[in-house]
Amino acid sequence: RFHFKTTMVSNPNCYLFVFLCLAASLTTADFSDGDDSVDRADGDLPGMPITLQSTDKPSVCAQMCEKNASCACWAYCKANCSGDTIPAPLCYLKKAVMIQSWNPCRVSGIKNATLLPFAYKPFPIYSIQPLGWLKEQLQIQADGLSGHLSKFWIDVANSSWIGGKGDTGLHERTPYWMNGFVPLTFQLGEDADMLATVHKYLDYILSHQSEDGWLGPEDDKDGNMYWSKYPMIFALIQYYEGNNSDMRILPAVMKFLHVAHQKMFKVPLGEWSAARWEDLVLSCHWLIEHGSTGEEQFLWDVAELASQQGFDWKSYYEGNDFPTEAATRMDMYNHGVNVGQSLKSGAVRYRQSKDLADRNSSYQRIERLYKYHGLASGIFSADEHLAGKMPSRGTELCAVVETMFSMEMIFAVTGDPMFAELAEKICYNALPATLTPDMWAHQYLQQTNEANAVHIDQHVWASDGPDSILYGLEPNYGCCTANFNQGWPKYVAHLFLQTPQNELVVAMYAPSSVWYTMADGTFVNVTVDTVYPWDGNVTITTSLKSSMSYNIHVRIPSWADGSTVAVNGNRPEAVQAGSIHPVPCTGNSTISLQLMMKIRIDRRYNNAAAVYKGPLLYGLEIAENFTILRNYSFESRDYQILNSTAWNYGLWLDDDSNPEKFLEFTYRGLQKNAPPFSIAGSPTMIRAKGHLLPFWGYDRGSAAAPPQSPVNVTSSGKMDTIMLLPFGATELRIGELPTLKPVN
Numbered sequence: 001r002f003h004f005k006t007t008m009v010s011n012p013n014c015y016l017f018v019f020l021c022l023a024a025s026l027t028t029a030d031f032s033d034g035d036d037s038v039d040r041a042d043g044d045l046p047g048m049p050i051t052l053q054s055t056d057k058p059s060v061c062a063q064m065c066e067k068n069a070s071c072a073c074w075a076y077c078k079a080n081c082s083g084d085t086i087p088a089p090l091c092y093l094k095k096a097v098m099i100q101s102w103n104p105c106r107v108s109g110i111k112n113a114t115l116l117p118f119a120y121k122p123f124p125i126y127s128i129q130p131l132g133w134l135k136e137q138l139q140i141q142a143d144g145l146s147g148h149l150s151k152f153w154i155d156v157a158n159s160s161w162i163g164g165k166g167d168t169g170l171h172e173r174t175p176y177w178m179n180g181f182v183p184l185t186f187q188l189g190e191d192a193d194m195l196a197t198v199h200k201y202l203d204y205i206l207s208h209q210s211e212d213g214w215l216g217p218e219d220d221k222d223g224n225m226y227w228s229k230y231p232m233i234f235a236l237i238q239y240y241e242g243n244n245s246d247m248r249i250l251p252a253v254m255k256f257l258h259v260a261h262q263k264m265f266k267v268p269l270g271e272w273s274a275a276r277w278e279d280l281v282l283s284c285h286w287l288i289e290h291g292s293t294g295e296e297q298f299l300w301d302v303a304e305l306a307s308q309q310g311f312d313w314k315s316y317y318e319g320n321d322f323p324t325e326a327a328t329r330m331d332m333y334n335h336g337v338n339v340g341q342s343l344k345s346g347a348v349r350y351r352q353s354k355d356l357a358d359r360n361s362s363y364q365r366i367e368r369l370y371k372y373h374g375l376a377s378g379i380f381s382a383d384e385h386l387a388g389k390m391p392s393r394g395t396e397l398c399a400v401v402e403t404m405f406s407m408e409m410i411f412a413v414t415g416d417p418m419f420a421e422l423a424e425k426i427c428y429n430a431l432p433a434t435l436t437p438d439m440w441a442h443q444y445l446q447q448t449n450e451a452n453a454v455h456i457d458q459h460v461w462a463s464d465g466p467d468s469i470l471y472g473l474e475p476n477y478g479c480c481t482a483n484f485n486q487g488w489p490k491y492v493a494h495l496f497l498q499t500p501q502n503e504l505v506v507a508m509y510a511p512s513s514v515w516y517t518m519a520d521g522t523f524v525n526v527t528v529d530t531v532y533p534w535d536g537n538v539t540i541t542t543s544l545k546s547s548m549s550y551n552i553h554v555r556i557p558s559w560a561d562g563s564t565v566a567v568n569g570n571r572p573e574a575v576q577a578g579s580i581h582p583v584p585c586t587g588n589s590t591i592s593l594q595l596m597m598k599i600r601i602d603r604r605y606n607n608a609a610a611v612y613k614g615p616l617l618y619g620l621e622i623a624e625n626f627t628i629l630r631n632y633s634f635e636s637r638d639y640q641i642l643n644s645t646a647w648n649y650g651l652w653l654d655d656d657s658n659p660e661k662f663l664e665f666t667y668r669g670l671q672k673n674a675p676p677f678s679i680a681g682s683p684t685m686i687r688a689k690g691h692l693l694p695f696w697g698y699d700r701g702s703a704a705a706p707p708q709s710p711v712n713v714t715s716s717g718k719m720d721t722i723m724l725l726p727f728g729a730t731e732l733r734i735g736e737l738p739t740l741k742p743v744n
Helices: 003-011 012-025 057-067 131-143 147-152 173-187 191-206 227-244 249-266 272-277 275-291 297-310 315-319 337-342 347-353 358-371 397-413 417-428 479-493
Strands: 033-038 073-077 090-094 101-110 128-130 394-396 445-447 497-500 505-507 512-517 523-530 537-542 549-558 562-567 578-587 589-596 599-603 609-613 616-621 624-631 636-644 649-651 666-667 684-692 711-714 720-726 740-743
Touching: 003 090, 033 297, 057 090, 057 101, 101 249, 101 297, 128 131, 128 173, 128 479, 131 173, 131 479, 147 173, 147 191, 173 191, 173 347, 173 479, 191 227, 227 249, 227 275, 249 275, 249 297, 272 275, 272 337, 272 358, 275 297, 275 337, 275 347, 297 347, 315 347, 315 358, 337 394, 347 358, 347 397, 358 397, 358 417, 394 397, 397 417, 397 445, 397 479, 417 479, 417 549, 445 523, 497 512, 505 523, 537 549, 549 589, 562 578, 578 589, 609 684, 616 684, 636 711, 649 720
Parallel strands: 505 549, 711 740
Antiparallel strands: 033 101, 073 090, 073 101, 128 512, 394 445, 497 505, 512 523, 523 537, 537 589, 549 578, 562 589, 599 609, 609 616, 616 720, 624 636, 649 684, 666 684, 684 720
């Protein structure tokens, strides 16, 4: 064990020596010891049981199964256990993988219980560092709500997780917050105050773990009791990745999983725990591959049981219960956050099931979800449940960050660039659009066409409360106050991945750097310099003490036709849009990537136009009038935002194939003292012509559905100059605009 960054920076040679020693000492996960106290009854092969020697351990039974072509799993019966009169241990070989059951007198295991490798392996949390505007964005988050919730918000500052009276009910808010705050702390260089805050919570939680292993508040009333532990385990694992010298972490997680596994036989996963089972499975898989616990079969069994007790998401997306319009059945399957998390469950399960149907389900889910509920910003509608494609229907902020994480994980499993592209699209549009630029306030629901952000008693969204589109500390419900914190940090953590051959994949673009080792142990630093997503110029610099040849794999977005790549100033070469392109390099190299960003139009609800350039959606700029409704501690406030300029414009756009004829793009660069995701700081804008449509008004306090395009206007009618800004820079905007057809 060693602290990566300290060793790496102070003595790279020492780092390399220790790294190689560790690599040599690691072995493939050993499943032969089986899972103690778990039986897999029935399904015996002929001739069972086999009587073993009194000294034979469960590994003998495992070896018999391994050598028998018909054996899928095995069960070892302990001798003289709990009053049994069995004088010697018995071995049962099984023809299929049987269902688990709890039995202290048994040990069982699975043949070939290995995980399929990632297509692209995620890096540990310490490896990737944000730079430039991205680091400033994370610092804004730390200076805003993320860094202050522990100082004043009852559900974190006085949480039941640290002995207080806040964060009752599901006990999910402190785990949500830590799931984002822990990686944020490491990505910003372990600020002393932030690290002290992390330690305050970790120290209390670990020191107050119950004797049987339960973590956090005692809430073992029903199947919901497991859910809040999923994001807490994520937080613990990320902390361990950042500081693996803390030897408390893995034993605490393993101890909890043992008691949880035992409870699951008596009280199966229910509701939230069952809907979000894939998060528990992800942690078990991480422990199998990185934990070196010696209990790999146990972890496999926890993951297997969780997926069996959890929601059958594959059948949901395939079946008739999936809504093809705004949901009228408000159940757990149609719940937007559950849907966002569920998108990755097929890919996560595939690594264990090895069933291609699980992997392929990821595509079917995306296709069906976005066909019926997709929005222009890259997210889908869900307010609180799936809500169709009308652009004034909302999406919960929790669904935004959970969907981002799902896309990042599906990309890691499948290697398909479409998932990384979707994660990037959501991150640069839907995520910043629902936060104020200083990240001191957020919405519960965002709208693509958002004319006002006010209290509305009779509203267009289905089941959330009247304050859902206000900006503030915890409008409508406090889960998003805690959960939004994971969005940017987990995006940073997945900017780079590695191929199975330990070559680098640049998955998503932002100024950043990564340290990694090649297959032969060569240590490499790669830096990405760019102002992407506002500009398509990306410079990738590699630094290594070797003249060896290697590849850097870069993702070329599907919209980037005509893009080129050049190495060390050589002639640019064309690259294929929608691909992962290997760039051959030798020694220290500079890769110049030019991602072509043409304005493009996507026709959406009622044939309204969504305007894109690169990964960014552009929406009509609306002057915003903020009114403070309530003050909290520090800079935390609730706001309503009223429009003070017209929002109901039609866009003059007569030829979708040549939008530059109608839309004038301006790049002015990053602005000093103004965040890029703000009206004042936006590096780009699009000037256009529009016509007011007085008949297009409000529907229950929100912008009505855009009128069917094209909208006829008299050719002599006055056209106004209107401005389109990046969607993520706005609090109010119209992101799906009706287009005009002049008539005499």
